[in-house]
Every structure is written in C-alpha cells, then in structure tokens.
Amino acid sequence: MLLKIIDLLSKFAIPFMIVGIISFGISKKIKVYESFIEGAKGGFTTAIRIIPSFVAMLVAIGVFRASGAMDLFTKAFSPILEVFHIPREVVPMIFMRPLSGSGAQGIMSELGTTYGPDSLVARMSAVMMGSSETTLYILAVYFGSVSIKKQRHALWAGLIADAVGAISAIYISRLFFGA
Amino acid sequence: MTKPKRILCNDELNSWGVNMINIIWAVLIILGFVVGAINGNIEQVTTAAIENAKTAVELAFGLIGIMALWLGIMKIAEDSGLIKIISKALKPVMLLLFPDVPETHPAMGAMIMNLSANILGLGNAATPFGLKAMEELQKLNRKKDTATDAMVTFLAINTSSVTLIPASTVAILGAAGATNPTEIIGPTIIATTLSTTAAIISAKTLQGLPRYRIERTNKRRDIRCYLK
Numbered sequence: 001m002l003l004k005i006i007d008l009l010s011k012f013a014i015p016f017m018i019v020g021i022i023s024f025g026i027s028k029k030i031k032v033y034e035s036f037i038e039g040a041k042g043g044f045t046t047a048i049r050i051i052p053s054f055v056a057m058l059v060a061i062g063v064f065r066a067s068g069a070m071d072l073f074t075k076a077f078s079p080i081l082e083v084f085h086i087p088r089e090v091v092p093m094i095f096m097r098p099l100s101g102s103g104a105q106g107i108m109s110e111l112g113t114t115y116g117p118d119s120l121v122a123r124m125s126a127v128m129m130g131s132s133e134t135t136l137y138i139l140a141v142y143f144g145s146v147s148i149k150k151q152r153h154a155l156w157a158g159l160i161a162d163a164v165g166a167i168s169a170i171y172i173s174r175l176f177f178g179a
Numbered sequence: 180m181t182k183p184k185r186i187l188c189n190d191e192l193n194s195w196g197v198n199m200i201n202i203i204w205a206v207l208i209i210l211g212f213v214v215g216a217i218n219g220n221i222e223q224v225t226t227a228a229i230e231n232a233k234t235a236v237e238l239a240f241g242l243i244g245i246m247a248l249w250l251g252i253m254k255i256a257e258d259s260g261l262i263k264i265i266s267k268a269l270k271p272v273m274l275l276l277f278p279d280v281p282e283t284h285p286a287m288g289a290m291i292m293n294l295s296a297n298i299l300g301l302g303n304a305a306t307p308f309g310l311k312a313m314e315e316l317q318k319l320n321r322k323k324d325t326a327t328d329a330m331v332t333f334l335a336i337n338t339s340s341v342t343l344i345p346a347s348t349v350a351i352l353g354a355a356g357a358t359n360p361t362e363i364i365g366p367t368i369i370a371t372t373l374s375t376t377a378a379i380i381s382a383k384t385l386q387g388l389p390r391y392r393i394e395r396t397n398k399r400r401d402i403r404c405y406l407k
Contacts, residue, residue: 003353003360003361006346009346013300013301014301017252017299017301017304021252021255022252024255024256025256025258025261027259035251039252039253039257040250040254041250042247042311042314043244043245044247046250046310046311047242048239050239050310051235051239054239055231055235057235058231058232058235058238059228059232059235060204060207060208060211061207062228062230063207063208063215064207064210066211066220066227067211067212067213067221068215068218069211069213098338105351108348108352109351112351112352112355112356117352117355122352122355123352123362123363126348126351126367127363127366127367127370130340130342130348130363130364130370131340131370131374132338132339133337133340139200139338140200142334143313143330143334145310146316146317147323147324148323148324150324151326152325152331152391153386153391154334155199155200156381156385157332157378158334158338161375161377161378161381162338162374164374164376164377165340165370165371165373165374168369168370168373168374169366169367172369173363175366176362177362177366
C-alpha cells in the first residue's frame with residue numbers, strides 16, 4: 001500500500017510540477033513559452049561551466065577506488081568503528097557515501113545480494129544511502145560552477161553532517177530493525 | 180605589557196578552506212596511483228582515470244538539456260510570481276537560514292526551488308535549481324573567489340540531503356527483493372533530519388570561527404592587510 005503511494009508520488013511529482021507551474025503562468029497571463037525560452041538559455045553555460053571541477057573530482061575518486069586504496073582505507077578504520085558497534089560490513093558505505101553516489105549505490109546493492117535485502121546491514125546501508133548526499137561532489141561542482149576557490153568551512157560542515165547522518169542511520173536502523 | 184594582537188587578513192583566515200580540498204584531491208590521486216602500483220593493477224587505475232574524465236564530460240553534456248528544461252520551468256514560476264508566493268510562505272525559515280540574502284532576491288527563489296525539489300526526491304531537478312542558486316548567490320558576493328555564509332549553509336543543507344521520500348533507494352531495495360522496502364522511509368527521514376540539523380548547526384557555528392570568518396565591512400579590515 002505504502003509502496004504504491006510512493007510509487008505514485010515519484011511518478012507524478014515531476015508532471016505535477018511542470019503542469020502546475022505552466023498552468024499557474026497561464027492563469028497569470030504570462031507568455032509561458034517565451035519565459036521558458038528565456039530561462040532555458042542559461043542551461044548550456046551552466047552545464048559547461050561545471051566540466052572542469054566535474055572531471056577533477058570524478059578522476060580522483062575513480063583512481064582511488066580502482067586502485068584498491070579505498071578498500072585499504074576502509075579496512076584500516078573498521079576496527080576503530082567496531083568499538084562503536086558499527087558493523088564491519090557497512091564501514092565501506094560510510095566512507096563511500098560522501099565520495100561517490102554510484103559507488104555507494106554499488107556497495108548497497110552488493111550488501112543486498114551478499115547478506116539478503118532484508119538483512120540489517122542492507123537496511124542500514126539503504127538508510128545511509130537515502131539520508132545523505134555525495135558531499136565532495138556537490139561542493140566541487142557547485143563551487144566550481146561559480147569559480148569559488150575558498151570554500152571556507154563548507155567541507156567540514158558537510159563532513160560533520162555526513163558523520164551525524166551515518167551514525168544516526170546505523171543506530172536508528174538497529175532500533176527499528178535490529179535483533 | 181600585553182602582546183600585540185596578530186592581524187589576520189582574509190587570505191590567511193580562509194587558508195584552511197582552500198587547503199582542504201586541494202589536499203583531499205591530491206591525496207586521492209597520489210595514493211590511488213601508489214596503491215595501484217603496489218597492488219599491480221596500475222593499468223586499471225590509469226584506465227579508470229581516463230574513463231572517468233570522459234564520463235564527467237558526458238554527464239555534463241547530458242545535464243545541458245535537463246538544465247535548460249528546469250531553468251525554463253523556473254523562469255515561468257518566477258515571471259508568474261509563483262516563487263514570490265512560496266518565498267513569502269517560507270520567509271521565516273529562509274531568513275533564519277540565509278539572513279544575508281534579501282528576501283526578494285532571485286537567489287532566494289532558486290534556493291527554495293532547489294530545496295523543494297530535494298524534499299520531493301527530484302534529484303535531476305534539484306541540481307539545475309541549485310546551480311542557479313549559486314549563480315545568484317555569487318551576484319551578492321563581494322569577494323568573488325570566497326564562499327559566502329549563505330553559500331556554505333545552502334550547500335551544507337544540500338550535502339546532508341533533505342529528502343522526504345528516498346524513492347530511488349526504495350526502488351533499489353525493492354529490486355533486490357526486499358519484502359517491504361518502504362520500511363526504510365521512517366528511519367531515513369529521522370536520519371536525514373538529524374544530519375540536516377547537524378549541517379545547519381555546524382555551518383552556522385563554523386562561520387563565526389576566526390579561521391573562517393569573513394570581514395563584513397572594509398572598515399573592519401586592518402589597513403596592514405592591504406600593505407602586505
């Protein structure tokens with residue numbers, strides 16, 4: 001039942017937004033087509049502007065993952081995190097989530113197939129997946145798009161939020177689903 | 180006799196903000212290649228670097244159409260006054276989060292659209308609105324190479340995700356054969372609320388630290404900063 005509602009919501013959210021905004025525009029006697037064209041002009045320049053930071057970030061993360069350095073890094077941290085009752089299996093997820101969205105998704109699917117989609121670790125990783133974003137990528141792309149070089153405290157704020165999110169995800173999942 | 184206070188200038192104040200991303204980026208790449216060499220898969224690492232560079236450009240090009248679509252829709256929402264109406268409704272929250280942004284400024288509208296899209300789980304609409312918001316925030320920025328408080332708070336919220344319905348995660352879990360994938364929604368909302376709260380609190384707290392603080396008026400900046 002709930003699944004159906006969510007399915008409907010995610011199916012209709014975008015159509016509703018587009019139709020709603022255009023209808024509202026017409027009701028306010030706006031030349032909707034001309035407004036659209038005017039706004040859409042900005043699409044090209046913005047998309048092109050993010051390329052340098054996009055390339056820099058994706059290459060760095062790709063190299064780090066493909067080499068096995070990510071696995072080493074994760075292994076080094078597992079024992080420390082186990083002290084806080086964080087299962088070894090979800091440690092890669094904690095480090096991957098802020099770095100790479102597709103990487104995190106990969107880990108989540110992997111945990112699902114290895115331990116079963118209804119296992120605690122699979123659910124923990126799913127909650128982590130849904131409750132956080134790819135911090136490093138967002139900062140690089142968004143700041144890169146307007147040529148900001150001094151990001152100040154942005155990275156720390158993002159990483160603190162990620163840490164809080166990951167720990168909450170783990171403990172809350174255990175509270176909800178834990179044996 | 181008391182020691183004279185050391186004068187900190189903007190460039191020094193923000194040096195950490197610059198260094199962090201440089202260090203992380205360099206460490207990722209150098210460590211990656213070194214570990215690759217030790218592991219004996221240096222070729223795959225090289226391939227990954229080149230492939231990802233290509234992927235990045237493909238993704239950016241793919242974004243052109245999506246950007247154009249959503250920026251076009253947003254312009255209609257702007258011209259029709261819809262954004263103004265929503266802005267008014269959200270005014271108390273937005274002014275609390277972004278006190279430096281005038282409430283009628285286009286940046287406010289773009290940020291509202293971005294946050295709404297995020298809440299609804301519309302990732303591909305959120306990015307164009309977010310990039311537009313940064314562009315508008317940059318217009319309010321007096322030091323063009325340095326992030327403003329509003330930018331950092333805005334991005335902190337974005338990196339912590341504010342989704343109400345993690346639709347794609349539910350879908351992946353469902354595809355993997357979970358008996359009741361929607362079960363994760365409750366915990367996800369709690370976790371994301373906590374992380375967003377942490378993001379806002381840390382952004383607001385850190386922005387006042389001497390290391391990160393931006394001098395608001397030139398008057399307060401010491402003359403010696405210009406003489407350096």
